Amino acid sequence: MNNRELIKNAFEDIAPSDELLEKVKSSQTADNRSRPRLRKGIIIPVAVCFAACLGVTAAAVTGNLDFDVLFGDRIKVADSELAEELVGKVSNVRYSVSDDDYIVSVAGVTGDSDTLYAVIEISRKDGTPVTEHFQNPADFDHNDYTWLEDNVKINNAVGFTAQMSWGGGFGQSITENGNIIYTMDIEGDEPISGKVISAEGDTLVGWDKYNEICDETNSYYGMNKGEYGFYDKDTHEPVQVDISSVVAIPLKWSISFKYTASDKSLDVLTCKAPEEKATFRLKSPDEIGDKIYEGGSERYEFECTVKLIEISPTGGKMDIEFPGNENNDFFRGVVTGIENEMYLVMTDGSLIPVSMNGWSGKLENGTAEMTLHLAYRQQSDYFRNYMDTSEVCALSFNGTEYPLG
Structure with a gap:
């Protein structure tokens, strides 16, 4: 491949295709959303590179990148100018595929310093829909798919097992024009x-029918003793399972890129040292665990100290600490039943719901330290909102307001 071809392919690796621009028509309803799956990151190898691009944004290549087209099935931004300013940059993009007829590209990224929402597109070089080449295209729903293997890595950080802890949701869908979105x-x-963010996938299958086969054969696909394969659910011994009837495409792909958050996403409001006592609420200890909650509303409350609050246009975080010991119910309760009321207080007096989008923490020397990751949405909402921080004046936490600036 000569330099001219390399540069051409590099730009193709960034620009969203025409097919992806139709995605907004098919992904605004609940029935057509991708299905995120929560899991930890896993180490993946970076395969041979076919394209590279340095310091280029999707917007730079395509002109006016439509934020809602790329991210609107997950993220909402009321102001179009703000949305454009929150599009991040990618550089050093590299990808590989097991079939040279396919292209893997970064359609767009957004987020902030600590978060990333990336849209990866898998398309064909000849422009034909990927779905036309599926082995079993029959009656699969557009979003009823999963990769048999798909892994994500941040540099050398491997989910919660590495020095850098991280978590995430990963999903895939099919556009109306037949390309794959990851x-x-x-x-x-x-x-x-x-x-550097790396991702890979191997063998796209129909999700529901694949699960039916696993149920019928009492098997699961996963890693056991360092090897991927099918294993018996009871004995965990290797078993032979025929999934040929549910394989959409036996493609293996990988992509890596350096992510740089936009300058606007780094506009952070802080309340760095509030040293304010607050009430943290969980469901009662009796409701934590395997019991099914029925009726009533008994809250388990305890006092914590708020150490740090940071609010950015795309989300926020709140550091708290409280006395703890090995028998403390907090670490189980924080997962099963948080009942805190959080809001962004806007300059016009309106309130924007805030929910916890994840947490990390440690228990050491009798003190529990927790970082609560915040998203601007109701706890039950699928969509999250991005905000203009110039219109935010405080965070309300269970009735206590923390001024931000």
Whole structure:
């Protein structure tokens, strides 16, 4: 491949295709959303590179990048100018595929220093819909798919097993024009911006029918003793399972890129040292665990100290600490039943709901330290909102307001 071809392919690797621009028509309803799956990151190898691009944004290549087209099935921004300013940059993009007829590209990224929402597109070089080449295209729903293997890595950080802890939701969908979309919604306990993000997938299958086969054969696909394969659910011994009837495409792909958050996303409001006592609420200890909650509303409350609050246009975080011991119910309760009321207080007096989007923490020397990751949405909402921080004046936490500036 000569330099001219390399440069051409590099730009193709960034620009969203015409097919992706139709995605907004098919992904605004609940029935057509991708299905995110929460999991930890896993180490993946970076395969041979076919394209590279340095310091280029999707917007730079395509002109006016439509934020709602790329991210509107997950993220809402009321102001179009703000949305454009929150599009991040990618550089050093590299990808590989097991079939040279396919292209893997970064359609767009957004987020802030500690978070990333990336849209990856898998398309064909000849422009034909990927779905025309599926082995079993029959009656699969547009979003009823999963990769048999799909892994994400941030530099050398491997989910919660590495020095840098992070978690995320990953999903895939099919556009109306037949290309594959893979999304990464990840958050770290230290900056992600400036790091290399890698992802890979292997063998796209119909999700529901694949699960039916696993149920019928009492098997699962996963890693056991360092090797991927099918294993018996009871004995965990290797078994032979025929999934040929549910394989959409036996493609293996990988992509890596350096992510840089936009300058606007780094406009952070802080309440760095509030040293304010607050009430943290969980469901009662009796409701934590395997019991099914029925009726009533008994809250388990305890006092915590708020150490740090940071609010950015795309989300926020809140550091708290409280006395703890090995028998403390907090670490289980924080997962099963948080009942806190949080809002952004806007300059016009309106309130924007805030929910917890994840947490990290440690218990050491009798003190529990927790970082609560915040999203601007109701806890039950699928969509999250991005905000203009110039219109935010405080965070309300269970009735206590913390001024921000």
